[in-house]
Each structure stands twice: as C-alpha cells, then as structure tokens.
Amino acid sequence: MNFPMMRRVSLYRWDELALDKVIEMIARKSIAGERHTLVQVYLKKGALVPQHSHPSEQMIYVLQGALRTLVGGDEITVREGEVLQVPPGAPHQAEALDDTFVLDVRGTDT
Numbered sequence: 001m002n003f004p005m006m007r008r009v010s011l012y013r014w015d016e017l018a019l020d021k022v023i024e025m026i027a028r029k030s031i032a033g034e035r036h037t038l039v040q041v042y043l044k045k046g047a048l049v050p051q052h053s054h055p056s057e058q059m060i061y062v063l064q065g066a067l068r069t070l071v072g073g074d075e076i077t078v079r080e081g082e083v084l085q086v087p088p089g090a091p092h093q094a095e096a097l098d099d100t101f102v103l104d105v106r107g108t109d110t
Helices: none
Strands: 020-023 026-032 036-043 048-052 058-064 066-071 074-079 083-086 092-096 100-107
Antiparallel strands (some): 020 026, 026 036, 036 100, 048 092, 058 083
C-alpha cells in the first residue's frame, strides 16, 4: 500500500514527559500534535480553573475524581468515567470536587 507524503510517527510515554506545574493545585503533561493536543491534568481538591474559552471543541474525560463545571451558564458535574464535550467558543470553568485526574483533548489552536 502506498501512502502519499506520510508524516513521521511518534510514540510517547506519559511517565517520561515533564510535569508542568501550572499553579500550586494544578499540574499537567501534554502532547501536541498537528491538529490536537492531548493533556493529562492533575487537580487537587478545591482547585479552580477560571472561566475561559477555546476556538475549538474540547473533550474532558474524568479518569478519577470529579469536576463541577460551568459551561455557558449551565452547571454540570462530571464524574469518573464521564466525558464532557465543550463546544467551540463556549465559556467554561471547572472546580475539582476531589483530587481529580483528567484526560483533555482539544484543537491545537487553543
């Protein structure tokens, strides 16, 4: 099979990526691709991600813990095993209800 202009394939190990301490209560590791960014986010209980928005869609998968989110004025609690889909441009914020671990997928234009 012939693939035109195949791009380089990359392999990452989360445990080998640097941990970026955003603030005292939030840290993350990320992998940026051409079109999407994949981010592991660690939030201590009570951590607050202030209201913001992104030009592209965002998907937040809660692997452990829970988040209280405010998306476009609607309060939504996202628990372990649930995925929150945030539409492009929607103002949103999040508060960790427990020590929380999430996987976040968003466009690289965010």
